[in-house]
Amino acid sequence: MTQAATDVPLAPAEEPPARYLNRELTWMRFNERVLEEAQDTHHPLLERIRFLSIFHTNLDEFFMVRVSGLKQQVRSGLEVVSLDGLSPQAQLVRIRALLEEQLARVEAVFEDELMPALRERGVSVVHYPGLDRRTRAFADDFYQRKVHPVLTPLAVGPTKTFPFISNLSLNVAVEVRSPTTGEMRLARVKIPAMLPRLVRVDGGSPTELEPPLQFLPVEEMICANLDSLFPGMEVGEPYLFRVTRDADLEIKEDEADDLLTAIREEVRNRRFGRAVRMEVQRTMPESMRERLRKGLSLEREDVYTLSDPLDIPSLKGLLAVDLPTDKWPAFAPREFPTENMFQQIRAGDLLFHHPYESFNPVVEFLQQAARDPNVRAIKQTLYRTSGDSPVVKALLEAVQNGKQVAAIIELKARFDEENNIVWAQMLEENGVHVIYGEVRRKVHAKISLVVRSEGGHLRRYAHIGTGNYNPTTARIYTDLGLFTCNEEVTADLADLFNRLTGFSEPSGYRQLLVAWRFMHDQLLEHIAREAEHARAGKPAHIVFKCNAIAEKRVIDALYAASQAGVKVELIVRGICCLRPGVPGLSENIRVSSVLGRFLEHSRAYWFHNAGTPEVFIGSADLMDRNLKNRIEVLTPVRDPTHAGWLRQVYLQRYLDDTARTRIMQSDGSYTRAQGEDGIDVQATFLREATGR
Numbered sequence: 303m304t305q306a307a308t309d310v311p312l313a314p315a316e317e318p319p320a321r322y323l324n325r326e327l328t329w330m331r332f333n334e335r336v337l338e339e340a341q342d343t344h345h346p347l348l349e350r351i352r353f354l355s356i357f358h359t360n361l362d363e364f365f366m367v368r369v370s371g372l373k374q375q376v377r378s379g380l381e382v383v384s385l386d387g388l389s390p391q392a393q394l395v396r397i398r399a400l401l402e403e404q405l406a407r408v409e410a411v412f413e414d415e416l417m418p419a420l421r422e423r424g425v426s427v428v429h430y431p432g433l434d435r436r437t438r439a440f441a442d443d444f445y446q447r448k449v450h451p452v453l454t455p456l457a458v459g460p461t462k463t464f465p466f467i468s469n470l471s472l473n474v475a476v477e478v479r480s481p482t483t484g485e486m487r488l489a490r491v492k493i494p495a496m497l498p499r500l501v502r503v504d505g506g507s508p509t510e511l512e513p514p515l516q517f518l519p520v521e522e523m524i525c526a527n528l529d530s531l532f533p534g535m536e537v538g539e540p541y542l543f544r545v546t547r548d549a550d551l552e553i554k555e556d557e558a559d560d561l562l563t564a565i566r567e568e569v570r571n572r573r574f575g576r577a578v579r580m581e582v583q584r585t586m587p588e589s590m591r592e593r594l595r596k597g598l599s600l601e602r603e604d605v606y607t608l609s610d611p612l613d614i615p616s617l618k619g620l621l622a623v624d625l626p627t628d629k630w631p632a633f634a635p636r637e638f639p640t641e642n643m644f645q646q647i648r649a650g651d652l653l654f655h656h657p658y659e660s661f662n663p664v665v666e667f668l669q670q671a672a673r674d675p676n677v678r679a680i681k682q683t684l685y686r687t688s689g690d691s692p693v694v695k696a697l698l699e700a701v702q703n704g705k706q707v708a709a710i711i712e713l714k715a716r717f718d719e720e721n722n723i724v725w726a727q728m729l730e731e732n733g734v735h736v737i738y739g740e741v742r743r744k745v746h747a748k749i750s751l752v753v754r755s756e757g758g759h760l761r762r763y764a765h766i767g768t769g770n771y772n773p774t775t776a777r778i779y780t781d782l783g784l785f786t787c788n789e790e791v792t793a794d795l796a797d798l799f800n801r802l803t804g805f806s807e808p809s810g811y812r813q814l815l816v817a818w819r820f821m822h823d824q825l826l827e828h829i830a831r832e833a834e835h836a837r838a839g840k841p842a843h844i845v846f847k848c849n850a851i852a853e854k855r856v857i858d859a860l861y862a863a864s865q866a867g868v869k870v871e872l873i874v875r876g877i878c879c880l881r882p883g884v885p886g887l888s889e890n891i892r893v894s895s896v897l898g899r900f901l902e903h904s905r906a907y908w909f910h911n912a913g914t915p916e917v918f919i920g921s922a923d924l925m926d927r928n929l930k931n932r933i934e935v936l937t938p939v940r941d942p943t944h945a946g947w948l949r950q951v952y953l954q955r956y957l958d959d960t961a962r963t964r965i966m967q968s969d970g971s972y973t974r975a976q977g978e979d980g981i982d983v984q985a986t987f988l989r990e991a992t993g994r
Contacts, residue, residue: 321861321887322385323879323970325852326368326393330400332876333360335897335964335972337404341411347419347628348621349899354412355621358614361401362470362546369397370548370578385854385879398603409609424513425623427500430522437503437516444501445523446530452496453524455531457489464597465490469547469575472521472613475590476528477538488593491531493521499616512624519611541586543594544612548575581606630899635659635777636991640666643785644674644754647763652785653944655952656769657900658991661776664750664783665692667765671752672700678760679706679753681799683745684725686770693771694725701733708735710802712745737803743818745802746928747935748783748921751795762792766937768904768919779903780984782919784937784944788813791937802933817922817934822855825924828909828916829859835912836867843869843910845953849903850877851924864890873956874966875902877925883968893966894975896956898984907936908949917945959983 339345340353375382375390383389388396417427433441456465457478467473467490474491497520502508504516525540577598582591584607595605611617636659639646643666646652654663669692671677680700687693700707711726730736739745748767753760769781786792790812797808798816807819815821829844836842844863851857851872857880864870870891872878882891896902908917920936922928939945956963960977962984967973 320386321881322854322857323881324384324386324388324393324396325877325879326364326372326384326397327400328852328877328879328970329364329368330397330404331970331972332895333357333364334404335895336360337407337411339897341407341415343415346630347416347423348623348625349628349630350411351416351617351620354408354416355615355618357408362615365546365579366469366549366575369394370550370575372397373576373578374548385852394603401606405606405608408614412614413609420620423625423628425515425517425620425625427517427519427620428503430518430526433503433518440505441501441503441518441523442527444503445527449497449520449523450527450530452494453491453531455489455491457487458593458597459485459487467545467577467598468492469545469549470613471495472542472544472616474521474525474528474540475543475586475594476540477590478532479536479538481534481536488590489532491524491528493524498619499613500619510624511622515623517619541583541590542610542612543583543586544581545577545598546579546581547577550575577604579604579606581608581612583607583612584609633988633992635661638663640670643667643670644763647785647787648761651788651939651941651944653939653941653947654783654785655987656776656781656783657778658780658987661773663785664765664767664771664776665696665773667752667763667785668693668696668750669699671754671763672696672703672705674754676755677705677752678755679708679751681708681710681751681753681795681803682771683710683712683747683749683802684771685712685744685746685748686775687721687725687772691725691771692773694729697729697734698732706735707733708737708799708803710737710739710745710799712739735803740802740933743931743933744927745933746921747798747816747933749795749798749935751792751799761787762789762796763787764792764795766791766795766920766935768906768921779901782904782906784919784939786937788940795935798933798935813938815918815920815922815936817929817932821922821934821936822853822929825907825929826855826859828907829856829863831911832868832909833859833863833866835910836863840912841910842867842912843871845871845873845908845949845957846906846924847873847902847953847956848905848907849875849923852877852879853924853926853929856924856929860891861888864888871957873902873953878966881968881970882966888968894957894959895964895966895972896959896962896983897964898962898982899988900984905936906948906953908953915945915949917948919948955981955983955986961985 336353336357340350340357372390372394381389384393458464472493476489477486478489479486499520500517501520501523502515503518521542528537528540577600580594580598580600582605591605635657640663671680682697697707697709709729713723726736726738748769750765752763754763765783765785767781767783769776769779791814794811794814800806801808810820815824832842832844851874860870860880868890872893873896874893875895878893882888882893905923906917906919908915917939918936919939922934922936928934939948958981960975961980961982963975964972965975
């Protein structure tokens with residue numbers, strides 16, 4: 303008898319992929335791409351070391367902010383699931399598994415490639431046991447004169463609690479025994495950040511770094527001389543460890559009547575945040591590891607065992623060695639005449655592309671405004687700026703010259719809070735109207751507005767950028783900046799500044815897309831419009847370049863556009879929770895990521911609009927925080943020449959790049975772009991900037 307067809311067991315249907323990718327894991331994939339740059343033998347040697355340092359610095363911040371947040375959720379019992387449906391605990395498990403794979407690659411590239419290559423060039427990081435008598439004597443003398451006096455040993459005992467271990471500090475752990483009583487104690491010696499991590503021990507000048515060079519890690523110098531810190535004791539084998547703490551600020555609205563005081567207090571408290579990670583030398587005994595772990599109230603999964611050296615970012619002294627051919631060649635950005643910025647802006651909008659084009663016009667714009675007797679007022683946002691900021695100096699000069707100056711300084715700019723407090727107080731003491739951002743929302747917009755008297759009436763001039771008003775980062779970040787005196791754009795900025803400094807809420811803006819209230823819906827409308835064009839049989843195309851895409855409604859809108867037939871090309875440096883290339887969902891979406899010499903930081907959003915293209919540039923990425931919890935600005939680029947260049951040259955070169963681009967797969971992994979021509983977008987812009 304044959305079995306009825308209805309009785310035949312069906313093969314289990316393949317589980318469809320999750321609609322979204324996990325935010326934390328996609329960030330880790332971005333940092334993995336940074337690691338790949340350290341592995342790339344086409345890069346100069348010292349630049350590969352720099353990329354490895356960036357990988358670790360990124361990772362430190364990830365633990366201080368993102369991992370600490372997940373651990374807080376676990377402790378509080380909050381089952382807040384991620385966009386892809388994972389619990390906080392499940393995310394922590396996956397983070398650890400992926401990170402262990404990455405750390406194995408870090409050790410391999412550092413120990414098997416970078417350090418041997420440095421030795422071949424005459425630069426050695428030596429170890430204390432292998433030093434000859436003369437070099438050891440030099441190291442011991444250096445220790446006694448410059449290291450020993452600043453060390454403070456701390457022991458754990460019946461009357462001494464477990465010592466506080468400061469965030470990101472490198473420490474020596476050692477067991478010390480009394481030969482008379484036999485009592486054993488665990489001791490900790492912090493390696494002060496004021497000490498150089500690498501001490502030159504070849505007898506040469508510390509400031510002349512031409513090979514041959516020999517460096518001794520300062521921790522080895524300390525470990526070899528621990529008996530000087532514990533005289534009369536039996537000192538055991540020393541081991542290194544490093545702790546990472548929760549460093550994210552938490553400002554509660556109902557407790558922050560004085561935002562400046564609240565931020566200052568939170569910055570002070572940051573160093574006492576809960577420990578979230580401990581890195582230890584792989585050779586550290588399990589018993590010592592457990593004592594440290596328990597003393598720091600960490601779980602076993604919070605402990606990472608590593609080979610030497612811990613704290614790779616502090617090895618930045620290696621980047622200063624005199625190996626010119628092992629660094630990227632210096633370049634001078636293209637300069638522009640800046641004699642009369644207001645006259646030039648009146649003649650037509652100006653669009654700048656940093657770092658290939660100089661940041662000087664931005665500084666000159668503010669300096670000329672400060673000195674121009676016809677300028678009545680300057681309004682400026684500051685999110686992050688440089689230590690010796692010409693922008694701040696221009697604002698101070700403007701006040702001294704009798705201008706009305708208002709500065710919105712974002713005190714909550716992560717890890718720049720202390721610097722911004724200093725700038726804010728100095729500006730305020732000198733007469734600038736300083737607004738300390740908002741409690742609930744960061745002011746992330748990059749905007750400047752100058753009001754000038756001309757021919758009996760007032761004209762406004764504006765600068766709107768994608769990057770911070772920071773001349774230092776303007777040399778290493780790719781950003782766009784637009785100068786305009788368009789009446790509607792500048793009126794919008796005036797309304798926004800009044801909203802930030804006063805007490806108002808505009809019902810809308812004429813030209814600008816402004817978050818938190820309007821930008822989100824307006825971007826969704828623009829995406830939906832492309833989908834409508836596609837359904838009507840018209841050409842439809844979207845090209846976005848940004849740093850992150852993680853907002854659910856935006857992702858859903860892009861999926862819907864893809865299903866309608868819109869060609870969607872996304873150039874996303876970091877986090878991307880959208881899955882490209884999934885049949886029936888996103889087969890018309892391509893996601894790429896570009897990493898290279900310069901940090902890709904600019905944001906540009908281009909819509910085909912049935913042959914009447916629109917393009918916006920500005921401060922906002924496509925994340926919940928940008929669209930819902932920050933003050934952001936995107937400006938339309940109206941000048942046809944500028945808009946055409948942005949699409950046909952700027953964005954197209956990123957889409958055509960095959961040297962620096964990775965293509966995102968639907969599972970969240972990335973593969974190198976394929977192409978025999980080897981187009982390098984950053985190198986192309988650099989050649990043009992330096993060749994003209």
